[in-house]
Amino acid sequence: MTFDTVIVVDWASGKASGPTPKKDAIWIGVASSTSVEPPLYLRSRVEAEAWLIARLIAERAKGHRVLASFDFPFAYPTGFARALSGSDDPFGVWEWLAVRIKDDENGENNRFDVAAEVNEFFGGTGPFWGNPLKRDIAGLRRNKSEYSLHGLPEKRQCEQDEKGLFTCWQLAGAGAVGAQVLMGLPVLHRLRERFGKELAVWPFEAADAPIVLAEIWPSLLGPVVKEAEKSGEIRDAAQVRLLSKALASMPAIELAGMMDLTSPIEGAILGAGHSDELQRAAVHLAPPKLSNDCFTLPMGVDWTPVDEALGMLRARLKPVVPTITVSVQSAVNKILAKDVIAQRSNPPLPNTAVDGYGFASKSLSGEGPFELPLVKGRAAAGLRFDGRVPNGFVIRILTGAALPDGVDTVILQEDVRSDGLRIAFNGPVKAGSNTRRAGEDVGAGETVLRAGRRMTPADAALLSAVGVSQVSIYAPLRVGVLSTGDELVETGQPAQDGQIYDANRPMLLAQLRDWGFEAVDLGRAPDDRATLGAMLDGGAAQCDAIITSGGASAGDEDHMSALLEETGSLALWRIALKPGRPLALGMWNTVPVFGLPGNPVAALVCTLVFARPALNILSGAGWSEPQCFLLPAAFEKRKRAGRREFLRARVRDGHVEVFKSEGSGRISSLSWAEGLVELPDGAALIEHGTPVRYLPFGLF
Incomplete structure (x- = not known):
């Protein structure tokens, strides 16, 4: 559930307001995932409706999807629509009101007369009440006296659990919202007529149209708005600014969850029950997404050295989490x-590091022995001595206590004799002994x-x-892990000849969690391009990055590479590396995808060497390089020039030993190993005792 632009409208029902922005007027907030526009102050509903139409037309011309939300109920409690229009369809009420409500540029309107007309359907004693005008209106009570709901609920079901919401039947008085509904629904009716099939109204209609209207309640952001008010911002302006910001930066999967409702005839408040998530989203903006060509290789590049590949990742990636x-x-x-x-x-004041006695160092001369009288009282942690210790006197002082005025030195209680009136100790004593400076x-x-x-x-x-x-x-980086290939089955399920258990996904999910990322299991995809694409869609909707294993080369069944190529973002990096040469990098719905080789050893090595530092940048932690140790080899190897090699290794008795086989399908070697030995790009001769670079798994 993604929208390019979010519009939040704080509606008003009264006369046009003056040129100076003020509260209880019409305010509009507009935001995208990367920017927030200054709140817009509009003086009348006529002006606001014209602005909305023009803005929606402009957004659609750019191909943008828009969520336009309004702070008044889209429907009345159950039973009202049928009584008024003969149908439970809320849009029948919208049309009924649009025919009757009159409004002009000065905000002069007939909302109270229309409410009285509605009350006539119920015998003239409700359900609407509240007439603040100087003239009486037949059928509309000034207050709740002799008022009846005629069997209608006081509030809608969606309003029952939210504190502070007023009934839509109240037309006047502090906090009343009824008049806003009467003046707002006709505008929504005209928007619906103007944009036709391009517009849907949530939750009555599926929220998959280019323009979606929704009902919101700005008070869901109460604490955040109060903070903005402290800085002098008008409450209404802060509400539309922060709520548009929250909805625009809300993760797509969370927004989809909020909108996953089944067409209640009373409508629904978007975000109800999710105030914590909205408040978190309101205080941040999601950063810009990565460009679609961030993995593109320079012209003429065929085999990419490891250091060059890492350098390109470091230069092109940036944080993608809010x-x-x-x-x-x-x-x-x-x-x-x-x-x-x-x-x-820290410490906030000079204090003592020990239990003992404090005095001014200038009280002493020579090397002792010394005898000083005690002052009454003592200094303890959290209980500062109230007064000054005169020169030539001492005070009992306990560890952590702030030094009293007149004290700059403390002597240990073990070095002192005391009769309760005086102390005696030997010198010499160094000024400042056993004390800590403020801010030390x-x-x-x-x-x-x-x-x-x-x-x-x-x-x-x-x-x-x-x-x-x-x-x-x-926010924690969410990394999806997806395995590909018809040959894979889940451990514990029957495996036919030619099938293997999926080892990569459990390994990679566990590794990501160990690194502190939020690992998301995206499952296994068959060798079917349409299914794989749909699974990538689902992964991109809930993740900040995706790691796949298998299908990262250029063969007939390498569907991952083929799909990324269709997006125009595929960069098939052929790394001069053993194990793990093919590395498919690209973007799927603005989410970076790391396509790893299918061999478990190659998959882990590429994750450690390439995905780990890349994910660190995406998460906001910056570039990371594993700590290595130069240790003597307990093996022999002659390496040819041309590519960098990583050997599975561990340390025993201060020497590095390597696994008996270099086969990239030997999963047991990953369990055996505790790190990797990194051999350089050039030729190398390793003999027993030759210093080699050892990289423990835990330090990547």
Whole structure:
């Protein structure tokens, strides 16, 4: 469920407002996944309707899909439509009102008279109530006295669980929404007539048209809007800006989940029950997607050296996940999106590192022994001494206590004799002994953690100590894993001759989780291009990147490469690498796809060497290179020039040994190994004791 543009309208029912922007007027917010327009203030409904028509025409001319949402109910409680128009169809009510409601450029309208006309269907005592005009209107009560619903519900079902929603029967008074409905539905009716089959109304119609209308409730963003108001922004403007931003940057799979309803005749509020997700989306924007040619090789390139391939990935990729603000505790194992600045020094004040006695170093002269009188009271952590310690006196002080005024030195209690009135100790004593300076660890205003760092539990302790309670992080990168090939079956299922159990998908899913990514199992695709394409569609709708194994070469059954080629984004990188030469890279519905070889050893090596640093960049963590160790070889090998080689290896007794076979189908070698030996592109002769580069799996 993707929309190129999201429009959020905060409607109004009264007269035209003045030239100066104000609250309780018409405000419109517009956003895409990459930008948010300044909130638009419109003075009348006539002006707003003209703007909407023009904007929708312009968006369709660009081929854009549009979600246009409005902050009033699209339908009345059950029973009203049938009583008014003879049918449960809510669009019958829209048309009935559009025929009768009159409105002009000054906002003069007849909404209360039309409400009274509706009440006549029910005997003139409801369901509408609330007349704020100076003139009486027959059939419309000024308040709820002698008022009846005539069997109609007070609220719709979708409004029952949301606090703060007013009944649509109330036409006047603080928070009343009934008049907005009367003045809004005729506009929606005209939009529906104007755009015909290009427009659908959710949830009454399938939300697959180029233009979709939906009902929203801006108060779902309550806490976020309140923060914006603190900076002086008009509440209505903040609501449409933030809600359009939230809906535009909402992951497609989440928005589709919100819209997965079965045509309730009372309508539905988009986002109801999902306020937390909307609030998170409101505080960030999704970054721009990668370009469709980000993997394109330079002209004339055939075999790509490993370092050149890595260099191209590093230069062309960028973060593709949005940023969110979370508590420090929730940020552990997540990637920081912004540098973190200390709000307070640690320690905030000079303090003592030990239990003992504090005094001014100038109280002492010579090398002792010394005898100093005690002042009354003591200093303890969290209980600062109220007063000053005179020169020549000492105070009892406990570990962590802020140094009282007049104290710059502490002597250990083990080095002291005391009778409760004085202490005696030997010298010499160094000034400043056993104390910590304010900000000795971290000073207020210092950068304590850099963007791109994956937060650790120790980082949570550090940030808490310096007064940081919330941080900006990148949302977890969601990486889909898809296996391809008719020969694959799930472990535990019967396998026919010629079939093999799928080992790559469990391995890659586990590896991604170990790296802290959100691994999404996309299943197994047969050797059928249409099915594979549909599975890629599903994966792209819920993932930020996709890793596939198999079908990454150029053979008849290499459907992954063929599909990426059809998108115009295929880059078939033939890497000068053993194992794992073919690497199909491309874009599917703006989502990067890493097509790995089908051999398990080659699949893991390519994941470690290429996918790991690429995914790190996409996740916001920046480029990563595995830490390596130069260790003596416990094997012999003569390597020819032409390509880089990675051997499955492990360390025993300080020497690196390699697996007995280099076959890329030997899955047991991956379980045996604890890392890789990297041999250079050129020729090499490895003998026992030759230093080799060893890369532990855990340090990729």
